[in-house]
Amino acid sequence: MVTDALARNAKANLRAEVRRRRRARSASVRETATGALTENLIALVRRRGPALLGCYLSGADEPNTRPFLSWAAANGVDVLVPVSRRDGLLDWVHARGGAEQPGLFGISEMVGEVVEAAVFQSVDLLLIPAAAVDDSGMRMGWGRGYFDRALASLEEQPPVFALVYDDELVESVPRESHDKPVVGVVTPSRIHEF
Template identity: 75%
Template sequence: MSDDSVRDAKRRLRAEVRLRRRTRSAGELGSATAGLTEHLIALVRDRVPALVGCYLSGGDEPNTRPFLGWAAANGVDVLVPVSRQDGLLDWVPATEGPEQVGLFGISEMVGEVVPASVFQSVDLLLIPAAAVDSSGMRMGWGRGYFDRALASLEQPPPVFAVVYDEEFVDSVPCESHDRPVDGVITPSATRTF
């Protein structure tokens, strides 16, 4: 498959995912959030990481906010990303404090950016995706922020993508710069590759 064909296939799949996400009922969202939160908590309890990196959900993304609330209440240290103009991510401690609208209209927590060395010590990384396939290949949203964050890690921790059940698929189109994940968390299950 040519690079142009792969990019076209990614665009089509992302459009399908966005449409499905926008048409979920409140009941479906509530049920999905409960399942995701249960599996995220179980993963952290099982692995006992000293420091977790986790995306702050917004819009139609699978909801990580109840998990972040649980983490704060249970003494689990979590960093959340802040997008930069240069295509990289900074990381701030997750708090229940104020948020601001960052690049691309994405909500971000307000806080002091931690040094890059702190991000290097993350023990578990929970990242968004448009889809993940049965081999662990992750398809993001096309801006490459999380791919670059993963590439920057000297000793990458286990990386789990968080998606809805129907976004765990047989295969996703991929390019040479795309990186697989170690596992996927959906409302119904946690799978490790």
């Protein structure tokens, strides 16, 4: 489809721009953003009260989820984090402040016993990464499709929030026919529901 081909090209350009901006952020700017993002994530979890939460373990340039995951472990919030598989799917392990190791693509993943697929089916809230999210809630990921496939595997989809920096909540993102919106976004400055 021509429109999907054009969208893929536009996504590649926007992803490159987002990566460039993320890498240009100073350590102090990232640290300030991490503190504010963590406060907003805690507020979202307190408001929503999930029994089981799914959250990604952030990479070097992504909005940092580690302080939030530490808070969750210290406060009895049950969290699953993803582990990438070679077949393009995700397994999930409990985030209990455990050790990390490099996974596929060199991305850090928590070490732990993989939970049964039925456990992931009972997630009440998902916090997922994004390169950008637009004003309608359309999420643009990083192009590997791991989280898209994870969402598609859920029999009942819980509320899904994307985590981005403030300048990554944009007017519009390129979209392909398979793209789905999220219900909200969490940035260092706010929690926004669409």
